[in-house]
Structure formats: structure tokens, C-alpha cells
Amino acid sequence: ALSYREKELVGHGIEKHYEGYGSPVGKLKGINLAIEDMGPRDLKAYNIYEGKTVSLEFEGDIKVTGEIVTGTRNPRGEIILITFKNCRITHLEKPLFEFIGQLYHMAVGEHIVSAFNGPADLNSFDLITHKITETTIKMKKSPERKKLEQYYGQVRDFREGTNTTISRHKVFEAMKANHPNDWLLSVELYELAKINGDTDFAHDIALHLETVKSNTPLLGHLIDDGLGLVDMENAAQKTDRY
Template sequence: MAYKQGGILGLEKALKAQTVNTIELNSGLQISGVLDTYLSKEVACLHEPTFVRLRGPAQLCIKGSQIQGHGTHYHFQGFSSPLGLLRNEAKCLSIMDSQDLLRLGLVIGYRAHLEFASGIELIGTVTKITRGKGKIILISFESCTVRQNENILFQPDWGIFDLAVGHTITSIFGGPADRVHYNHLDDFVAKRVRPRKIPSQKLKEFELYQFIRQFRSRADSTSDPHTQLEKLIDSYFTNFSSNWLAGVELLELSVALNSKKNCQHLEEKLMESKNQKPEVQQCITEGIRLAHQVPCLLGKNGS
């Protein structure tokens, strides 16, 4: 099969083909196998895939290289995972830093409860967080249950659950990602198609998160961190003040730099943002509390 296309259109082609294909996520994670089924839902006005299940043998890769311990012998029965953003989170789990993981309870040895924007819930004990090319690509859980309402997608007695981290499918192409290790040496040709266009405002939000991440990792070696932080906060108030998560991250940095004026302004804005759904109010309250109680380690990028 010769195509390279993402999203639901790519999934439909793979489902009809019933051959080995590779699903590539925005995190860079590649999942190879025969697509068995998928779920989708309208999230944030976009119809997006929310869950995929592949029949075995399956393989997980990054940049065409099989991830150690995630070959066809381990995933001989197949692979499945929810996809998409977490509820009330504006950025992908793949680019979250150590502060984000702590806030979400994603700490090795601890019980975590994740709810996706699609409504899928995951409850399990974190056993491993796998990174690739600077991003989080897999989170492994034991004693794990994944469900959507009454529909059980994974249950504890099935073993370790590996969560594929990524909120969009960037491409699907014929054949396994690492053909040598998959033992599948047929010649596959992928025809590239234009990727889905991301709204400009969303791209600007991604840029803001990237600037915040860079500042967090370099603030201790910057000559004037206070001025740089002021610029980030000005950009936030001008263009992104409705994004409470970015506000919480900037509050963390302001607390770390002991910038009381910025702390006051950001907290006032965040308190205004609490006039939303109860779950959003709870997240903002917890974010403000953690910003003051959990030290923000400048110079650490969390990856």
C-alpha cells in the first residue's frame, strides 16, 4: 500500500488495507502493526482519533528504530492506546516538564488518574516514563484500567499498559517503521501528502510554551532573567490571558525569581479565569498552590 497520510483519513485507509502499517504521532512515536479498530470523537471542534488498537505482532519505534523492549516479541498480542490531549490541558503530554508531571501525579511508583478530553479515563501505577528525541513518548502503568464510560479498553489482569504519548496522528504509512527488527523486508513506498494545517493561534500558543520551556532551562545562566520573564508575561497578558495553564507556568517562574509584582498580577488574572467549569476551577487552585509550595528548578528542562 502506497500512501502517507495522517488523521482519520489515514486510519480508514489502513483499516481497509488490513496489512502492516505504521501510525506516527506528533511526539515522534511510531506504532506498527495491523490496525484492528479505532475510536474518534469531536474534540475542540475537530474530529480526532481518540483510541487505536492494532493486532499483533506490533512494534514501537522512534525515527525508524525499534525502542528497546518494545519489539514484536513483547507486543506479540498487539497494542492499544488512547490518543489526544488530557482534559483541561492545553499542551501535549509529550512536551510536559517535571513540574507538569508532578502536578498530574505522573511519578514512578505512584497511582495516577488521567482523564482525556475525549472522556477516556486511565487509572494505574506509573512504572516507567520513556523519552525519545527530547520528548516523552511512552508511559508504562501496572494494575491499570482504561475505560470510556462502561466500555473497558484495558484491564489490570492484561499486564503492563504502555500509554502511547501523542495528541495527533501526523502520518500513517505502509509497512513497519523498523523493517529489519519486525522481520518484514518487503519494499514499501510512501507517498507524502501535505500535513494538516494547524490554526495560527494554536501555533502561537505552542511557541509560547516553547519560550517558557527555554526560559525555565536557561534562566540560571541568563544575564537578566527578570527582563526576559517580563517579556513573556507581557506576551501572555496581550495574547493568551485566557490560557490558564500558561499563566500557572509563568506564576511558577515568578515565584522562583521572587518577583512579587508579577506573582500578584498573574494570580489576579488566574482568579478571574476560575469563573469556568468546576474541574477547571480545581485545576487553577491546585496550580497556584503548587506554584508556591513546590520549588521550580530553574536550569532543569524536565526532559
């Protein structure tokens, strides 16, 4: 079954995918922007829209060819599924799957962020007569880790508007002092600073991230990609307003 945010997608239960499910993961070859991050103009530019027959080649040499029937979006408007008809999937020209006369629903995602056993939507499975045989191993969290997750929660609450009294500056200073190598929360704070027009705060965060890059060079491309995406979206929003 396919789910989003622990909720099964309509029409994608175990009755539909009783033999399992497969989908390519990653970016399209030669395109830096992941499909889920594309806006309507980007999708149009790359011929990813309804009624168009396309051949999508991924960086892992997986090629998906077929006619796009429709797309499924999440509540934020991001594409999470693309539905094809007469679809053929190959790897280095070797056929993997062929869906002639039926629909193929391709999940959209640049990478896998986590994996665990058990159903994503508990309400969609009969757990009265079917018990999960294994439990997920949970690592014991240190006090420092719990505090960092608390910072993430505060920033999320601010973003979602459930608690706008949180001082993002205090969170940033505390994070620098106690978690100097954590970069993802800084990128989130950078995005909020850009959205709110706080250029000085955004500049301070960018300087801190330069220090993180110097201390941990392997994180450099992740940080650059994160900041670049924020700047690109911010510029696009300004253009749309004008």
C-alpha cells in the same frame, strides 16, 4: 512493534505486541500542556511520576487508571512511553481494557502526524520471506514544494549544528516571498531567534505570523500555540539559569 525514529524500542517487538497495540492520543482534559511537553516540575504537579497511582482522563473521554511503574524517554529527554501496572482503560466509564497482573505501556503523543504501511524499523522484520503487499503512494512534488522542504532542511541543519553558516534571515525572507502562508517554519525560526537572543528577528517573525493569521484565520490557534510554547520554554530556561 513500537519504534522511535525508525528504531524499535527494546522489549516492544512483535513478540511483545503480537496481538496488536492501542493507546490514547491527545491532551489530558483541562490541561493545555501535552504530556510529552511537560518538564519534571509539570509531571510532579500533575502526579505523573513513578510509584504514583493516577487516573489520566483525556479530552476524548478515555481514562487510564493505574500505578506508574516507569517512563521511557527519547534522546531529547521527552517522555514517549509511560508504563503502568494494574491498569484499567475506560471510555465514558465503559471498560475497554484491563491489565491486572501485567504491564501496560501507554504511548505518549498529542496527535498523529502521519501514517504509512510497512514496518517502522526494517531491521526488526523478516522481509526476506515476508513481502509488503502494497507500496506507499507518493505524491509528485512541485518545484515550489521541493524548495520549501529545502528551507526546512537548512533550518534543521542549523538547529542540529551540522551547518551553522546558514543565514536564517535569508531563509525567512525567501519563505515570505515564495511561501507566505507557511507558518510552521516561521515558528521554528522564531524559536531559534529566541534561543539566540535575537529579539529583533523574533519580533519580525511574530509580525509576519500575525499576517498569516489574518489571511488564514483557521491557522490562528496553531500559530498561537506554537509561539506560546516557545515563549514558555524560553522563560523556563531563563528561570533555570538563575
